Amino acid sequence: MNKVIEVENLTKRYGxxxxxxxxxxxxxxxxxxxxxxxxxxxxxxxxxxxxxxxxINEGKIQIFGKxxxxxxxxxxxxxxxxLQNVAVFDSLTVYENIDYFxxxxxxxxxxxxxxxxxxxxxxxxEKYKTFTPPKLSGGLLRRLNIACGIAHKxxxxxxxxPTVAVDPQSRNNILESIKKLNQxxxxxxYTTHYMEEVEFLCDRVLIIDHGKSVAEGTVEQLKKQxxxxxKIEVEFDEIAENKIAKIKKLPNVKDVLVEPQxxxxxxxxxxxxxTKLLExxxxxxxxxxxxxxxxxxxNDVFLEITGRELRD
Amino acid sequence: xxxHVFKYRFKRLLREKTLLFxxxxxxCILATLFNFAFSNFDEMxxxxxxRIGIVENKEHEIKYLLEDLEVEEREIFSVQYLSEExxxxxxxxxxxxxxxxxxxxxxxxxxxxGYDQTITKHVLDNFLQASATINNLMxxxxxxxxxxxxxxxNLDKEFVERDLQGDNNIMLVSFYSLIALGAIYGGFFGxxxxxxxxxxxxxxGIKHVIVPFHKIKIIFPSxxxxxxxxxxxxxxxxxxxxxxxxxxxxYLFFVYLVAVFGGVVGIVIGALIGLSSxxxxxxxxxxLSAVGFMMAFLxxxxxxxxxxxxxxxxxxxxxxxxxNLITDSLYALYYYETxxxxxxxxxxxxxxxxxxxxxxxxxVRRRQYDSV
Ligand SMILES: Nc1ncnc2c1ncn2[C@@H]1O[C@H](COP(=O)(O)OP(=O)(O)OP(=O)(O)O)[C@@H](O)[C@H]1O
Ligand SMILES: [Mg+2]
Numbered sequence: 001m002n003k004v005i006e007v008e009n010l011t012k013r014y015g016x017x018x019x020x021x022x023x024x025x026x027x028x029x030x031x032x033x034x035x036x037x038x039x040x041x042x043x044x045x046x047x048x049x050x051x052x053x054x055x056i057n058e059g060k061i062q063i064f065g066k067x068x069x070x071x072x073x074x075x076x077x078x079x080x081x082x083l084q085n086v087a088v089f090d091s092l093t094v095y096e097n098i099d100y101f102x103x104x105x106x107x108x109x110x111x112x113x114x115x116x117x118x119x120x121x122x123x124x125x126e127k128y129k130t131f132t133p134p135k136l137s138g139g140l141l142r143r144l145n146i147a148c149g150i151a152h153k154x155x156x157x158x159x160x161x162p163t164v165a166v167d168p169q170s171r172n173n174i175l176e177s178i179k180k181l182n183q184x185x186x187x188x189x190y191t192t193h194y195m196e197e198v199e200f201l202c203d204r205v206l207i208i209d210h211g212k213s214v215a216e217g218t219v220e221q222l223k224k225q226x227x228x229x230x231k232i233e234v235e236f237d238e239i240a241e242n243k244i245a246k247i248k249k250l251p252n253v254k255d256v257l258v259e260p261q262x263x264x265x266x267x268x269x270x271x272x273x274x275t276k277l278l279e280x281x282x283x284x285x286x287x288x289x290x291x292x293x294x295x296x297x298x299n300d301v302f303l304e305i306t307g308r309e310l311r312d
Numbered sequence: 313x314x315x316h317v318f319k320y321r322f323k324r325l326l327r328e329k330t331l332l333f334x335x336x337x338x339x340c341i342l343a344t345l346f347n348f349a350f351s352n353f354d355e356m357x358x359x360x361x362x363r364i365g366i367v368e369n370k371e372h373e374i375k376y377l378l379e380d381l382e383v384e385e386r387e388i389f390s391v392q393y394l395s396e397e398x399x400x401x402x403x404x405x406x407x408x409x410x411x412x413x414x415x416x417x418x419x420x421x422x423x424x425x426g427y428d429q430t431i432t433k434h435v436l437d438n439f440l441q442a443s444a445t446i447n448n449l450m451x452x453x454x455x456x457x458x459x460x461x462x463x464x465x466n467l468d469k470e471f472v473e474r475d476l477q478g479d480n481n482i483m484l485v486s487f488y489s490l491i492a493l494g495a496i497y498g499g500f501f502g503x504x505x506x507x508x509x510x511x512x513x514x515x516x517g518i519k520h521v522i523v524p525f526h527k528i529k530i531i532f533p534s535x536x537x538x539x540x541x542x543x544x545x546x547x548x549x550x551x552x553x554x555x556x557x558x559x560x561x562x563y564l565f566f567v568y569l570v571a572v573f574g575g576v577v578g579i580v581i582g583a584l585i586g587l588s589s590x591x592x593x594x595x596x597x598x599x600l601s602a603v604g605f606m607m608a609f610l611x612x613x614x615x616x617x618x619x620x621x622x623x624x625x626x627x628x629x630x631x632x633x634x635x636n637l638i639t640d641s642l643y644a645l646y647y648y649e650t651x652x653x654x655x656x657x658x659x660x661x662x663x664x665x666x667x668x669x670x671x672x673x674x675x676v677r678r679r680q681y682d683s684v
Contacts, residue, residue: 014683048684051522053511055680070521070679077524087515091327092320103316104523104530 002029002065004156004187005050010059012042012049012211019045020211023059027189032182034202035191036298038308042211043191044084047158051081063156077105080154084161086145088133095120095129098147105152112151119151122177139170146174150181157181158189163197175200195298207302214305219298226301230267231294232277236287237261243284250276313525317533321505325541331500334601336545339494340552346490347556350483361390362428365399365411372414377439388431412436425643426620433647487558488642489613492635494549495574496604499582501538503600505531506586507593512681513586514593521679531676535579542575561646570645570658574638577661578604580668581634587675607635637661 005027012020019042027033035043048054050061052070061068063075088097098116106112120126123143133141146162159178163171178201182188190201198205199219207215207222215222238261247265248256252273257264267273274293281288302308325331366375381388394402399411403423410422410429420436422429507513509531511521520530550571554560560567585600605613610633612619619639623630630636637657644653 048518052679053518053521053681053684055682071526073524076522079522081519081522083515083518085515087519089320089324089516091324096320096323100316100320101519103320104313104520107313107316 003027003062004029004064005189006060006062007046007050008060010046010049010061011057012045012054013057018211020049020056023208023211023213025206025213025216027187028204029187030182030185031203032178032188032190032201034198034205035189035208036193036195036198036205036302037191037208038193041208043208044160045211046208047081047160047189047191051079051158052076078155080149080152080157082146082149082157082159082162084164086141088141088144088148090133093130093132094125094136094144094147097133097144098151101148102151115151115153119147122150122180123147124173124177137167137170138165139167139173142166143170143174143177146177150186154186156187156189160191161193162190163192163194195302198298205298207298207305209302209306215301222298222301223296226296226304230273231296231300232265232267232274233262233290233292233294234265234277234281234288235262235290237289239263239286243286246284247277247280250280313529314533317530318537321534321537322541325501325537331504334500335494335497335542336548339490339497339545339549342490342493343487343549343553343556343558346483346486347558350486361387362431363390363392363408364432365392365394365402365408367396367399367411367413368393369413369415372418374412374414374418374436374439378412378435381435388435424620424624425647426624427617430647483616484559484646485612485616485619485639485643486614487553489608489611489619489635489639491546491549491553491571491642492574492611492638493604493608493613494546495571495638496578496581496607496635497600498538498542498545498575498578499580499585499600499604500597501542502535502579502582503586503593503596504582505534505538506583506676507596509534510587510675511679512590512684518684527679528676535583538579539576542579543572546571546575559646560642563645566645566651566654567642570638570641570654573658573661574634577634577638577665580665580672583672584668587672604635607633608639611636611639613639631660632664634661634664637664 003026005025007026008024010020010023011018023042023046035046037043045054049056049059050063050068052061052068052072063072064078066072066075068075089100092100095116098119099112102112102115102119106115120129123146125140125143125147128136128140128144133144136144142162146159149159150157162178163174166174175197178188178190190197192198202219204218205216205222206213215225217225244256244258244263247253247263250265252268253265254268255266257266265277274291278291280286281291364378366378368375375391378389379391392402392408394411396413399408399413399421402408403411403421409426410420410432412432413419413421418436418440420433422432508516509520509527510517520527523530547568550560550568554564581603582600585596585603589596591599609615610618610622610629613635619630619636622633622636630640637660641654641657641661644657645651648654
């Protein structure tokens with residue numbers, strides 16, 4: 001597969017602050033690539049650097065196999081960008097906004113009409129064509145913002161946290177639209193600090209922290225990097241100390257977190273952890289109200305690598 | 313592309329109420345308020361005696377007029393008869409504000425503009441106008457003219473006195489600098505264009521920098537819209553003042569010309585303020601409001617004499633203050649016989665615009681930023 005984006009040793013400093021530190025990654029044609037990182041980790045800076053908007057201190061950026069530069073117009077014509085901050089005009093209607101931004105890429109009026117209507121359909125704003133942005137809810141506004149960036153059918157699409165402060169219905173709509181665009185062949189870079197979105201959308205993920213790449217791979221690969229395999233929560237009315245000690249002695253147990261009326265047991269990768277736990281509970285006559293098994297999340301991966309939670 | 317950007321930018325401006333308020337309505341509202349205030353102001357005006365010189369190379373009836381002219385039983389002029397050399401010295405010393413040379417024609421000489429000079433010039437103009445009317449009448453209808461002259465030889469005097477009493481021409485400078493204010497407020501348009509096209513100023517800016525062509529292709533049609541709308545605003549303002557009865561003299565075309573050109577200067581100033589820092593748009597709007605008001609104030613908008621004080625105290629400031637150049641152009645158009653001063657002001661405005669445009673273009677050429 002062709003590499004659509006190739007970033008090597010990208011370093012960007014704002015004064016004394018190093019926002020990106022020898023940051024490298026590549027994106028393959030046709031994939032949804034997730035940039036996952038906490039607030040201030042450098043996601044937006046990375047995107048703006050790749051777009052040629054920022055003067056970078058060091059590094060090499062290639063898009064479609066060509067050197068990215070501010071005047072690389074043949075590259076820029078195939079790029080779509082949905083910024084973290086909504087940028088639509090309050091005095092133009094939904095339709096006019098999309099038509100305006102699309103018109104910066106597509107001159108032909110007839111073609112554009114078709115494209116604009118398609119974009120409206122993708123984000124599900126058919127009923128709101130003549131509304132102006134101040135009359136749209138936060139979620140609909142985000143959808144309009146997306147429509148403005150996708151109408152010209154870019155081959156490469158950047159989405160910078162497009163679901164921040166969005167209601168669940170719009171969030172689902174947005175995630176579905178992105179999947180649809182990807183199925184139609186658009187390569188997508190998606191930044192977020194919601195791991196659920198990454199798990200739902202992304203073929204490959206890069207975890208960024210303090211401007212550095214800390215892990216990269218498919219969601220499955222990343223989860224395998226985690227040394228824990230399973231988390232099992234057991235809820236009780238009460239439990240005796242000596243029985244907790246017995247649980248701790250089960251094979252493969254890495255750690256046990258004890259809370260009032262609940263313990264969480266972390267198991268290393270192994271088969272039959274659950275079976276062994278249930279057998280013990282039965283044998284010791286421990287009355288559990290609930291037993292939940294959880295697979296590790298990207299958050300656990302992040303926690304292990306950085307010692308911090310992904311979300312504050 | 314030009315048409316596409318032009319069309320949407322135009323649509324947007326027409327729909328943006330706050331912007332239109334400041335650019336179009338606000339100056340008109342101020343003009344209405346000024347007009348209201350000044351219509352009561354005349355009565356409060358107290359004329360002081362103006363010291364002038366007369367160089368009499370030839371007998372002329374105007375000297376009696378100047379000697380006798382009174383408003384509310386106070387003499388308006390105190391006249392000294394002098395030789396041309398003496399008159400020049402007195403003028404330099406400042407003991408007279410101007411002197412009149414009576415030859416085949418009348419010539420008023422002064423070295424500065426101010427309240428006294430304005431009145432003197434005004435009186436002369438009115439006198440000439442009145443006597444021209446009578447001369448005209450003499451030729452067409454000598455009998456009628458004789459009747460009028462018999463009724464009172466003081467016709468000219470009365471005419472001038474009446475005119476002075478009901479005169480708010482002194483206040484014209486205020487209205488002229490109000491036009492200057494309206495012109496500078498065109499900066500709101502220019503500032504908006506810059507804010508929307510510079511990547512480090514807004515998200516719109518980023519969107520306009522990542523397009524597959526240079527952002528100048530967005531800026532140019534946007535500024536064209538700005539100039540168009542601002543010109544309309546200026547034409548509206550001048551026309552509205554004419555409706556209010558403000559006197560601009562006889563050269564209306566040149567009045568409109570300097571108003572429209574002033575509007576362009578305003579747009580350029582706004583663009584520069586827009587580029588000057590990364591403060592948010594609202595703060596920059598406030599800066600432009602303040603800057604525009606200050607410029608207009610210095611050109612005599614609130615206190616007419618401020619214009620004259622600046623002109624004598626800090627001539628360089630008067631020379632580079634675009635609002636003053638606009639006000640002064642209109643003033644010169646009204647009070648001076650020749651167009652020299654008008655053109656001089658217009659050319660200075662042109663030069664200022666070119667300098668500002670050069671500075672602006674240095675910024676606007678950028679396509680990459682240290683931070684956005
Ligand atoms: N214009 C700027 N000037 C100075 N520092 C900046 C600027 N923009 C970002 N930074 C700093 O650079 C670092 C990376 O910021 P960036 O916006 O790229 O992070 P992010 O991952 O996009 O965060 P978020 O999730 O909040 O959007 C942060 O520490 C931030 O404070
Ligand atoms: Mg960000």
